[in-house]
Amino acid sequence: GAGVSQSPSNKVTEKGKDVELRCDPISGHTALYWYRQSLGQGLEFLIYFQGNSAPDKSGLPSDRFSAERTGGSVSTLTIQRTQQEDSAVYLCASSLGGQALTYEQYFGPGTRLTVT
């Protein structure tokens, strides 16, 4: 079946511009996660959605970052006023439920963001 998809696969933007990254989770998966993979910081958690509960935003690095999940499915990660340190691969994952030990997180291929 279809896995997690992300778009665009690559995005180059100028410093100061806003960007939107999209994630389509596996159908029926109630939990959705955003992670960031960068040379300086490694792989780090950003935000987590589970059903209709309030999202866990504890990993967002600044208030320039926000995310929403519409209709319990597609999610968009928005970065406002991009900075060069935002350059990274942004990974989305989804799972059947919120318990990581019980429900495997399936990762998408990522969006490579380059801020010039």
Add this chain to the structure above:
Amino acid sequence: AQSVTQLDSHVSVSEGTPVLLRCNYSSSYSPSLFWYVQHPNKGLQLLLKYTSAATLVKGINGFEAEFKKSETSFHLTKPSAHMSDAAEYFCVVTPGFQKLVFGTGTRLLVSP
């Protein structure tokens, strides 16, 4: 706070020889631990997870890991490396049982 430390940034082996990727964890209680693999230009994939049911955990592609509480370790092993095993491997812990906290990764290089 829970965290993991991967002791080697790179490990080089020859095809057919054993693989050992080292991971130590820090936790004040019994942790939930995983190993993930990331092949070039591919997404992250779960290799195995520690559920406390057994200290020796078997995963996909012949990999296994042993949870040793006395050593706070969760090392990943494979008896015989294959060229297709070349990838980056992440030791992962899950504080709060939801989000994943990744180690810094170990790049495995396999030579013929």
